[in-house]
Every structure is written in structure tokens, then in C-alpha cells.
Amino acid sequence: MNSVETTRPPLDPVVLYKALFLAAIAAFVLVPLLATVLGGFKSLGELRVNPFGLPQHWEWQNYADILFSKRYWQLLRNSLVISTLAVTLTLIVASMAAFAFAHVRFFGSSMLLSYLTLGLLFPAATAVLPLFIKVRDLGLLDTYFGVALPQVAFSLAMSVLLLRRFFKDIPYELLEAALVDGCSYIKFFRYVTLPLSRPILATVGTITFVNSWNAYLLPLVMLNTDELYPWPLGIMVYQGEYSSEWHLILAFITLTILPTIILFIFAQRHIVAGLTAGAVKG
Amino acid sequence: MARRIASSPSLDLVEAAPAPVVVRGPAWDGRYTVLILFLPPALLLFTVFVVVPIGEAAWYSAFSWNGFGKPTNWIGLDNYRFVLETRAFWLALRNNGLIIAVSLLVQLPLALTLALMLAERFRGAVALRMLFFMPYILAEIATGLIFSFVYDGDYGLVASIWRFFGAEAPHLLASTDTAMLAILIVIVWKYFGFHMMLFIAALQGLDKNLVEAARIDGATRGQVLRHVVIPLLYPTIRLSVFFAIIGSLQLFDLVMPLTRGGPADSSNTLVSFLYNNGISRMRVGYGSAVGVILFTICVTFAFTYKRWFMRDE
Numbered sequence: 001m002n003s004v005e006t007t008r009p010p011l012d013p014v015v016l017y018k019a020l021f022l023a024a025i026a027a028f029v030l031v032p033l034l035a036t037v038l039g040g041f042k043s044l045g046e047l048r049v050n051p052f053g054l055p056q057h058w059e060w061q062n063y064a065d066i067l068f069s070k071r072y073w074q075l076l077r078n079s080l081v082i083s084t085l086a087v088t089l090t091l092i093v094a095s096m097a098a099f100a101f102a103h104v105r106f107f108g109s110s111m112l113l114s115y116l117t118l119g120l121l122f123p124a125a126t127a128v129l130p131l132f133i134k135v136r137d138l139g140l141l142d143t144y145f146g147v148a149l150p151q152v153a154f155s156l157a158m159s160v161l162l163l164r165r166f167f168k169d170i171p172y173e174l175l176e177a178a179l180v181d182g183c184s185y186i187k188f189f190r191y192v193t194l195p196l197s198r199p200i201l202a203t204v205g206t207i208t209f210v211n212s213w214n215a216y217l218l219p220l221v222m223l224n225t226d227e228l229y230p231w232p233l234g235i236m237v238y239q240g241e242y243s244s245e246w247h248l249i250l251a252f253i254t255l256t257i258l259p260t261i262i263l264f265i266f267a268q269r270h271i272v273a274g275l276t277a278g279a280v281k282g
Numbered sequence: 283m284a285r286r287i288a289s290s291p292s293l294d295l296v297e298a299a300p301a302p303v304v305v306r307g308p309a310w311d312g313r314y315t316v317l318i319l320f321l322p323p324a325l326l327l328f329t330v331f332v333v334v335p336i337g338e339a340a341w342y343s344a345f346s347w348n349g350f351g352k353p354t355n356w357i358g359l360d361n362y363r364f365v366l367e368t369r370a371f372w373l374a375l376r377n378n379g380l381i382i383a384v385s386l387l388v389q390l391p392l393a394l395t396l397a398l399m400l401a402e403r404f405r406g407a408v409a410l411r412m413l414f415f416m417p418y419i420l421a422e423i424a425t426g427l428i429f430s431f432v433y434d435g436d437y438g439l440v441a442s443i444w445r446f447f448g449a450e451a452p453h454l455l456a457s458t459d460t461a462m463l464a465i466l467i468v469i470v471w472k473y474f475g476f477h478m479m480l481f482i483a484a485l486q487g488l489d490k491n492l493v494e495a496a497r498i499d500g501a502t503r504g505q506v507l508r509h510v511v512i513p514l515l516y517p518t519i520r521l522s523v524f525f526a527i528i529g530s531l532q533l534f535d536l537v538m539p540l541t542r543g544g545p546a547d548s549s550n551t552l553v554s555f556l557y558n559n560g561i562s563r564m565r566v567g568y569g570s571a572v573g574v575i576l577f578t579i580c581v582t583f584a585f586t587y588k589r590w591f592m593r594d595e
Contacts, residue, residue, distance in 0.1 A: 018399060022410060025396065028471065029413055035439055036428050044437075051442045097324035104313050116324065119332050121584045123532035125553040126577040127335035129561060129569045130342060133349060134335055153331035156324055184312035186319075214421035216535040217553075221561060232423040236539065239427060246437045249427065257424045264419050268412060271419060276479050 040251030047247050062251040072255060074227065075234035079213055082230055085148035086212040087205050090159050093152065094204065098163035099189050103175060119157030124150065125217060132221050146222040151212050159204045166200040167193055206267065206274040213260070231256045336577060343571040349564045361571035370547035374555035377462055378530050381551070384466045385526035393474045393522070397481030398507070411482065414475035422472070426539030429468045430455065458548040461541050465549055468536060473529065477522045484518035520591045531580055552576050
């Protein structure tokens, strides 16, 4: 685990093999992504003969057409609305439940918590048909809520567990002192717990956002109207329409994954912490 | 895991605390208001959208029903028989097995090797970690589309390499022999970085003194790795295997843009099989039966795995 000894000869073959191995894996990851971005700048004819290299003639038009289309922005807007709904509801509902589980002792609390954690055990796909019928009977079919509510429900288990563990670490003396001073549990939650828990709220929010932003199955089942489609559905429709005009599809893919990549670059820490958080949970 | 967290020492101190001098006794500090206001939203959402649908899946699976009106055509366990008699179901199950095998035999060793290299500090290590993690946050739909371009027989990267060597370009996704293999490669591409990050996090939390001590006692780097580092990573390895298997059982989004489970059902996963045969045709009974089977597999696996392999955690 320590760094290699400082006395190593200038061309240690082990170091060389390591570098080559890392370069090969980096190429394996990067080449498909770069080819996608660059492919969007090519004409279809050039793509066929030169799928790897830089474009000889940069076709900015491919990207411009999409960026100035109503369709692209509508897809992003729909995704943003659904993800924001899912994140807001998850944070509110999960943090309230987590607070009750963390700070109030009551009969059956461990049973109720185990009940919620059942949600960790199976994917939404197992119940998607009854879920569809339920959402239809509630009149939520073809609405943003019809997608967001099941997403929140399926993300609750993990969110409540993560938040509860964090809330429990807030020193008891703080709650005690506040109660002595006549503060209620609810005020304590509002003015002490939530402000102290910004990091974990950010983490839970990030997991929920990424999952909702990327989701395909639930929106596919719950939405029928093109105008409501989030981008993963929209891009599949787009690909269906332009089936072999790969240069346009590649430009469209690039522009739809761009928000994710920008978010990733600026919020790396939260994203990595959030998405590997399940691991630390143990 | 859940049970352990649930039974961890709760706030005995709340009850033991001396009665405050204030007029508002413990019963009036809003404790019960919290229970009445804070718990129901979560429990209600979870019950309505997770637990009840699972129960309903079990009920609906006994009917032949297209989802409209009320289910009336009771056929008992016939849907399960139909599922088990479908060849595509067994193919999907086999494919899920293949995904698990590749996760264990290719992805896990790759992730572990890279983690061991990139947990060290050197120029570019952090950048490489982020690069390798990036595919994990891309939507599966986008990943699937990118690779359907990579594999495309006319415009794709693979085809152009083939042509460079003067060979006929293959249509990898259109052949029953290669479609699943092509998907397996995409799965490794997308998920190895996640498992690598798990291992890096574990390596960074490792007690360096143990490694130091072994080195001082004369162990070679290879011996330290085999007898100290890897054993210390066992909990993370078990966790990584757990995620790989659960992930394989839910895999769907990636398959749709690549093959939709075809050709001839050769690349279905259990969930894409469920979609193609139950959901898209509104065969509620049949689809529910597949859902119940999938649910049973997931829950049985999770409990067995926890009991056998994750007891000590």
C-alpha cells in the first residue's frame, strides 16, 4: 500500500506495466464517450469512414439544431420537474420519519423500522404492473406525480436509514438542553436537527436526484403523453425517429448526458459519497 | 442489517433524565405530536406504493386479466406454470446467471486491481478514479445508446476496426451468438468503477499499522497483499458481490436500447422478460407471476446471503 521505494531504477518494468494497464482501461472508458461527442460534429458520410478521429469538417449545425429545438428543452424540463419533486418529497418525508425513529422511543419502533427497510430487498420492477393499476386508479396516470411518488416510496428505505444514523449522532445533551428550555421536539427538528444535517441531506438528495433523473422503467409505464416525457424516454423516441442518422443521435446523446457530467464535475464529492453510501451502511 | 440498527441502544437517557424544573413535563414536549405527524407520511407512501403492490401482484397472479375491469377469471397457479414453460424465461434466468458470473470473474478482480493501484497517491490517481467512476452515473439508457453506436455494423467503432483489418463488419447486436456477450461488455464498462470506489473507500479506511507491521516483519509486497490487505477487504468484497447480484436481478434499462432482449429472446434479463411478456402486452396475471418469482428470488437471495456471508457485519 505504500508508495514504491524511492530507490527504484528509472524504468522499473512493474511501473511501466501498471501505467500501460491504466492507460488501456482509461482508453476503454474514454473512447466510446469521446467518439460519441465527436460523432455529433460529423456528417453521416464522414462518420461512416472516420468514426474515431477528429472531424475533418466540424458540423456545428447538428448540435445547434437540437439546442434551438423546443423538444430538447422540454425533455430536460420534464426530467427536472420529476427529479425535483422526487428529491423534495424524499427529503421531507424521510427526514421526518428518520427524526421520529432516531429521537422518540415508542412501542413498536424497531418493528416499524424493519418494515420500512424491507424496501431495500427488491426492485420496483417486481411490482410494476400492480403499481401501474394503483397509479391509474388514483388518477395519477400520465402525471408527474404518478412517476415521482413511486420513486419516493422506493427510495424511502435507504433514505430513512442514512438520515436516522446521522440524526442519532447529534449529541443527546443538545436535545435535553433544548427540552429543558421549553423547546418542543418539532422546533428542535426544525431549528437544530435540519441545519446540522446539511451534509447528509445533500447526500440523500443527490442519490435520489441521480436515480430519478436517469430512471426509465417507471416513466415508461406511467406516462403516455410525449409532452410529459423525461429525457430517457424522449431520447428513445428520438432514436426511433432518426433510426440510422447516427450523427444526429450522437449529438442528442451528448447534449442529454451533458447536465449529468457537469453536475458530476461540480458535485463529485457528494455524488461519490452518496452513491457508495449504501456500502458504509454495512 | 436492519435488525441490528433497529435494536441498537436507543435513547434510554430520555426517560432517565431528571424531571426538568419547567412547567412543561416530558409528556408535553411534543413527543407524541412528532409520532403522529412525522411517521404517517413515510409509512403511508411506503405501504401504498411498495407493500400493497407486492401483495396485489401475488393476488393478480392467480388471474388471467388484461388490467381492465375487475379480475374475475381465476386460473389458480396456471400463470406460474405458463411462465415456467416459457423457454424465454429460462434464457433470461440463464442470462442473469451469466451477468453474475461476469461480475464475479471479470468485474470484481478488475475493480480490485484498479483500486489497489489508485488508492496510492500519485499524480493523476484522483483524475483516473473519477474517470473510471463516471460511467456509473451516466443513465443506463444513454450508455445503451452509446454502445449501440459502438457496436453498429455500419457506422460503429467495432465495425470500423474490423474493416481496417479487411474483414466483414459484424452486426454484434443482431446475432443470437454475440448479443449477450456485447451486453456483458457494456455492463463491465458501466459498473466496474462503482465497485472500484467501494474498494478504494475501504482501502483508505484500512489500518496502515497492520501493513507497516507486516512489512517490518519481512513480508514481501505480494505477501502483504495476500495475507493482510485482501483478508481485511473481505467485508467489502462480500458487499460488492451482494450489489453485483442484486444489480443483475434488476437490470433492464441497459438492455432496452441495445437489443430489447432480442434477437429471439437471446439477451433478455428477468426484468426485460417481464417487460416484454407482461407489461407491454398488459398481461397482468402473467406479468405479476413473473414479478412474484423475481421478488422471491431477490428476498431469498438477500436473506440467505446475509445469513451465510454477512453475519459478522
